[in-house]
Amino acid sequence: MESKRVMATYLVETPHALERAAQAIAGEQSTGTFTAVPGETESLKERYGARLERVTALDEVRQPSLPGAKVPPSHNGVYTRGEVVVSFPLHNFGPSIPNLMAAVAGNLFELRELSGLRLMDLELPEEFAERYPGPRFGIEGTRRLTGVEGRPIIGTIVKPSVGLGAEELGALVYELALSGLDFIKDDELNADPPYFPLREKVETVMKAINRASDRTGKRVMYAFNITGDIGDLRRNHDTVVQAGGSCVMVSINSIGLAGLAYLNGFSEVPIHGHRNQWGMLTRHGLLGMSFTAYQKLCRLAGADHLHVNGLSSKFYESDESVVRSVQNCMKPLLGGYGTMPVLSSGQWAGTAEITYERTRTVDVMHLAGGGILAHPEGPAAGVESMKQGWEAAVRGIPSGQFAMTHLALKQAIDKFTK
Amino acid sequence: MESKRVMATYLVETPHALERAAQAIAGEQSTGTFTAVPGETESLKERYGARLERVTALDEVRQPSLPGAKVPPSHNGVYTRGEVVVSFPLHNFGPSIPNLMAAVAGNLFELRELSGLRLMDLELPEEFAERYPGPRFGIEGTRRLTGVEGRPIIGTIVKPSVGLGAEELGALVYELALSGLDFIKDDELNADPPYFPLREKVETVMKAINRASDRTGKRVMYAFNITGDIGDLRRNHDTVVQAGGSCVMVSINSIGLAGLAYLNGFSEVPIHGHRNQWGMLTRHGLLGMSFTAYQKLCRLAGADHLHVNGLSSKFYESDESVVRSVQNCMKPLLGGYGTMPVLSSGQWAGTAEITYERTRTVDVMHLAGGGILAHPEGPAAGVESMKQGWEAAVRGIPSGQFAMTHLALKQAIDKFTK
Numbered sequence: 001m002e003s004k005r006v007m008a009t010y011l012v013e014t015p016h017a018l019e020r021a022a023q024a025i026a027g028e029q030s031t032g033t034f035t036a037v038p039g040e041t042e043s044l045k046e047r048y049g050a051r052l053e054r055v056t057a058l059d060e061v062r063q064p065s066l067p068g069a070k071v072p073p074s075h076n077g078v079y080t081r082g083e084v085v086v087s088f089p090l091h092n093f094g095p096s097i098p099n100l101m102a103a104v105a106g107n108l109f110e111l112r113e114l115s116g117l118r119l120m121d122l123e124l125p126e127e128f129a130e131r132y133p134g135p136r137f138g139i140e141g142t143r144r145l146t147g148v149e150g151r152p153i154i155g156t157i158v159k160p161s162v163g164l165g166a167e168e169l170g171a172l173v174y175e176l177a178l179s180g181l182d183f184i185k186d187d188e189l190n191a192d193p194p195y196f197p198l199r200e201k202v203e204t205v206m207k208a209i210n211r212a213s214d215r216t217g218k219r220v221m222y223a224f225n226i227t228g229d230i231g232d233l234r235r236n237h238d239t240v241v242q243a244g245g246s247c248v249m250v251s252i253n254s255i256g257l258a259g260l261a262y263l264n265g266f267s268e269v270p271i272h273g274h275r276n277q278w279g280m281l282t283r284h285g286l287l288g289m290s291f292t293a294y295q296k297l298c299r300l301a302g303a304d305h306l307h308v309n310g311l312s313s314k315f316y317e318s319d320e321s322v323v324r325s326v327q328n329c330m331k332p333l334l335g336g337y338g339t340m341p342v343l344s345s346g347q348w349a350g351t352a353e354i355t356y357e358r359t360r361t362v363d364v365m366h367l368a369g370g371g372i373l374a375h376p377e378g379p380a381a382g383v384e385s386m387k388q389g390w391e392a393a394v395r396g397i398p399s400g401q402f403a404m405t406h407l408a409l410k411q412a413i414d415k416f417t418k
Numbered sequence: 419m420e421s422k423r424v425m426a427t428y429l430v431e432t433p434h435a436l437e438r439a440a441q442a443i444a445g446e447q448s449t450g451t452f453t454a455v456p457g458e459t460e461s462l463k464e465r466y467g468a469r470l471e472r473v474t475a476l477d478e479v480r481q482p483s484l485p486g487a488k489v490p491p492s493h494n495g496v497y498t499r500g501e502v503v504v505s506f507p508l509h510n511f512g513p514s515i516p517n518l519m520a521a522v523a524g525n526l527f528e529l530r531e532l533s534g535l536r537l538m539d540l541e542l543p544e545e546f547a548e549r550y551p552g553p554r555f556g557i558e559g560t561r562r563l564t565g566v567e568g569r570p571i572i573g574t575i576v577k578p579s580v581g582l583g584a585e586e587l588g589a590l591v592y593e594l595a596l597s598g599l600d601f602i603k604d605d606e607l608n609a610d611p612p613y614f615p616l617r618e619k620v621e622t623v624m625k626a627i628n629r630a631s632d633r634t635g636k637r638v639m640y641a642f643n644i645t646g647d648i649g650d651l652r653r654n655h656d657t658v659v660q661a662g663g664s665c666v667m668v669s670i671n672s673i674g675l676a677g678l679a680y681l682n683g684f685s686e687v688p689i690h691g692h693r694n695q696w697g698m699l700t701r702h703g704l705l706g707m708s709f710t711a712y713q714k715l716c717r718l719a720g721a722d723h724l725h726v727n728g729l730s731s732k733f734y735e736s737d738e739s740v741v742r743s744v745q746n747c748m749k750p751l752l753g754g755y756g757t758m759p760v761l762s763s764g765q766w767a768g769t770a771e772i773t774y775e776r777t778r779t780v781d782v783m784h785l786a787g788g789g790i791l792a793h794p795e796g797p798a799a800g801v802e803s804m805k806q807g808w809e810a811a812v813r814g815i816p817s818g819q820f821a822m823t824h825l826a827l828k829q830a831i832d833k834f835t836k
Contacts, residue, residue, distance in 0.1 A: 029607065030580055038791065039586060040578045048581035066701050068734025091613045092580045098645050098672035099609045102694050106606060107763075109697025110733040160458045162448055162510045163466035168457060188520045189447065195509045227516050230648055230680035254516035256674020262648035276520050279527025280699055280706045283484050287705070288698045315528040316486025345525075373456065 003089035007053065007123040008104040010084045013116030013286050015064065015071040018057055018082040024113040026050040026086050029106055048092055050103075054085040064115035065286035079115050081286075095127040097257050097301060109287065116286030122293045128300060129334040132261060135304040137270035138338035139363050142304060145246050145270065146182045146221050151362050151394070152352075153221075154386045155183030156379070157344070157369040162190050169196075170204045177212030177220045179380035180387075181372070183365060186225035188251050188276045192236065198224065199239055206243045223249035223272040223305075230255070233263050241268050253277035257301045264302025272342070273303030283316065291325045299329075299337040305365060307342045311354050314346035323358045330361065340365055347371050349382075349412040352389035353399045362394065376415050377408065384408035421507035425471065425541040426522040428502045431534030431704050433482065433489040436473055436500040442531040444468040444504050447524055466510055468521075471503040482533030483704035497533050499704075513545040515675050515719060527705065534704030540711045546718060547752040550679060553722040555688035556756035557781050560722060563664050563688065564600045564639050569780050569812070570770075571639075572804045573601030574797070575762070575787040580608050587614075588622045595630030595638045597798035598805075599790070601783060604643035606669050606694045610654065616642065617657055624661045641667035641690040641723075648673070651681050659686050671695035675719045682720025690760070691721030701734065709743045717747075717755040723783060725760045729773050732764035741776045748779065758783055765789050767800075767830040770807035771817045780812065794829050802826035 014021035030050040058081040065079075093099035100122075109117050137145070146153055156176060158164065164172065176184055192198035205222055213219040226236035226248045233255065240248050249272035252260050263271060275298070281288040291308070298306055308325035309317050322343075329341040341364050343355060348371025355366070368386060375382030385408035392402035392409070403410035432439035448468040476499040483497075511517035518540075527535050555563070564571055574594060576582065582590065594602055610616035623640055631637040644654035644666045651673065658666050667690035670678050681689060693716070699706040709726070716724055726743035727735050740761075747759040759782045761773060766789025773784070786804060793800030803826035810820035810827070821828035 039582065039590070044578060044581040048578075066734070067703060068701070068736070070734075092607065092611055093609065094612045096610070096646055096650075098647060098669060098677075101672045102606045102609070102645065102669045105698060106694040107697065107733070109695070109701055110727070110735065112732065112734040114734075160462060160466070163462040164457065172457070188524060189510065191511065191517045191520070192514070193510055194512045227520065228514055228676075229516060230676050231683070232514075251516065251520045254519045254674075255676045256672075258646075258648050258673045258677050259516075265649070276524040277527070279525065280523065283486070283527055284702050284705050285485060287702050309528070314530065315525070316484070316488075316530040316532075317528065318486070 003091040004125040004127065005087040005089055006100065006104065006125065007085060007087050008119060009121040010086065011081065011116070011118040011120050011286065012084045012114060013061070013065050013079050013081045014114050015069050015075050015079050016113055018055055018080050018084070021113045022052050022055050022084040022086070024111055025084065025108055026052050028108060028111060029086070029088065029103055030092070048089055051087045052084070053087050056083040058082050065284070066115050068112055069115035070112040081116070083120070090125055090127060095131040097132070097261060097297060118286055119289045119293050121290065122296055124296070124334065126334055132300045132302070133264065134300055134337040135271070135302055135339055136264070136267070137304040139340045140338070142270050142340050147218065148182050151387070151390050152364045152366040153182045153340070154383060155185060155365055155367040156181060156372040157185050157187050157367055158190065159187070159369045159373050161187030162193070165196060166200060166204045169201065170208045173205050173222070174208040174212055176379050177209050178216060180383045181220050183221045183223070183367070185223035185249055185272060185367065188225065188274045191225040191227045192232070198226065198236055202239050202243045202245060206245060210244070221246045223247040225249045227251045227254050230259060230262065233259065234266065237263065237267055245269065247272055249274060251276050252298055252303065257297055260298065260301040260303060270304035271302055272305040273298055273307065275307045292328050295325065295328050295339070296333055299333050299339045303339050305342050306339045307344055310343040310345045310347040310351060311358065312346065312351050319354070319358065326359045326361065326364065330363070342367060348416045349385035349389035349409050350399060350416060352386065352393045356390065356393035362390070366390070371412070371416065374415070375408070376411050381408040381411060385412035421509040422543040422545065423505040423507055424518065424522065424543065425503060425505050426537060427539040428504070429499065429534070429536040429538050429704065430502045430532060431479070431483050431497050431499045432532050433487050433493050433497050434531055436475055436498050436502070439531045440470050440473050440502040440504070442529055443502065443526055444470050446526060446529060447504070447506065447521055448510070466507055469505045471505050474501045476500050483702070484533050486530055487533035488530040499534065501538070508543055508545060513549040515550070515679065515715060536704055537707045537711050539708065540714055542714070542752065544752055550718045550720070551682065552718060552755040553689070553720055553757055554682070554685070555722040557758045558756070560688050560758050565636065566600050569805070569808050571600045571758070571783040572801060573603060573783055573785045574599060574790040575603050575605050575785055576608065577605065577787045577791050579605030580611070583614060584618060584622045587619065588626045591623050591626040591640070592630055594797050595627050596634060597801045599638050599801050601639045601641070601785070603641035603667055603690060603785065606643065606692045609643040609645045610650070616644065616654055620657050620661045620663060624663060639664045641665040643667045645669045645672050648677060648680065651677065652684065655681065655685055663687065665690055667692060669694050670716055670721065675715055678716070678719040678721060688722035689720055690723040691716055691725065693725045710746050713743065713746050713757070714751055717751050717757045721757050723760050724757045725762055728761040728763045728765040728769060729776060730764065730769050737772070737776065744777045744779065744782065748781070760785060766834045767803035767807035767827050768817060768834060770804065770811045774808065774811035780808070784808070789830070789834065792833070793826070794833050795826065799826040799829060803830035
């Protein structure tokens, strides 16, 4: 019986004929080596070989995007770009994310037949769904736990991101919890620091949250950054859950997709997936991976929430790219694997308008650090301004106009656009 | 008391003044956010802030290396490159590789103040040595287990890399084990495939190895690729060790540094570290990470063997870069953490000469797949040719000359240089 196949789509740049470069990809990643070896029979190649499915020429350039491509003697100075689809028999590696990566990425980025390579997309057979349960909470579970419907989950990040002691953090979280926020997270720079270990941080934060909820009846969700070595993940998770915490956060690229899948195997609360270090893998357009491929892997491995940057952010990424990321997260994967996109970085009330205009969804987490904490009237007004920003956006009222009758929004605009 | 500090060296490219870009790096990765927030006091910044240690201007270019940098209104069209050293207080994250990565890499690659960023080196305080025991075998332990002294460990990779069944693999390993090889490894594409599960593969391979060692008295080391999800690592390791196997292999970037450190916590045999997917992180010179930084992390996490490509390889990497990688691996890290560099890719007897000439060491593993398996007189002659190639190299005799009196080497030269 023919094995099911994984389809991988690449953006390729090469000084060779595109077809030849595509064959190099398929050969390297299955039965081949640099010279013919005994045993590499036609029937073995047929059954186990990667297969070139489609080659589509795109544009041509005169400068190689990456160093080290070996140009053929007849080279005319042109580097051809194209989209290449290669399929891999699933029975070569089975539904295993770590071994999938060795096949679809592996040594390909080092091939000297290529002057550019980017993994653009992956199509995975349903066997992956049997192996990886994926997010247990996603959008629906997060809404249930936070009690927020019909609008984004409004959140903030503890700032300053490092350096707060128990007293300051307790006071800050208490104030934030009273402010009407739905969600607070640790910064990715703050996990389990020696000066204030996670165990004590959890105790301090949960005390503040409980104290506030006694007054308001609302219990803010706090994503404790439990990033650490594999053994830390279970211990830290248990520390959070036993204290009544309702969310854990990890730096996905620090613990690896394997670490994420491991955590997802036992986590009793949503996993807030931070993608720091992702820039390394994606910022150059002819290298690494697109978010389209990456988010599928993160969802499969169990990220209930997944960072996508924000519109008008402080980072290099274009708004168009961020919008595409949100849309990617919304598309069902193997029939499900819902994750909640997290908009963050340079966000404040005024970014709600463009965010909704471009994405047309409220099923996002919208996080503002300074945008809430540095609101001139304090965090409660910061939260209020975010809600007003979203109300205006969803109702299609320009935020400047809405601000005329909504003070918190007006104050935010005055402060953050001056 | 002042905290110990991690020193990170970056290659930076920016449309701004270099100093300003460097400040953006230090700010983003410690106490800052996009706007001043309450609580970010001077004493907090002093105690927890990242600190700019040194800024050295290098050259200037007219084209940004990476997209998305925001040029200042006054921009004169020049992008400045420089070396920037930033230090981070250890007490912000402690001796934890996953949290170290969030600090020294984190969101930095996404900063729009930069048009290029590469992590070049890391200096770590000794607290990391207390937390991570590192390789338990390294060069010495691998020599002990293989019984090889005074020359490289000669090895091969099972090829075809995928598709062999029990019968073919058993026969191949038996032949290879008789051939005088020191080391055999699975290909990174072949771990625990559904068509031939690891458990059965281990049984098949160990039977062949034992049968051969009954005849020769020598027991070849076989690196079983145990790459998989976190739960698989322990199970697979135990399968190998219980069957008498003496080495396990992992795709480091598939299981993550955290996965590697986890495996190292219990592995009873050397860990053969394959770096596939590394190209994604390093091929562009103004993005990602240099091998100098990466190999420190891999050694800390416990790689007893570490792939470095080979000289005259089939990949894009220059020989100069490969030589530097070997030299990097040789330098003590925190007083130890020895790893054995693994030369691989397009290797055969003829690459010994340049390898020794450039590295002046025999403390390497030298792996040839096709270079041994496709030797015209078979694998035993392939192995013999590798040993002859190294003998000539170490004795300073040109391999062409040595080949006149050494048939296996001559046959290899005839085949692989035609």
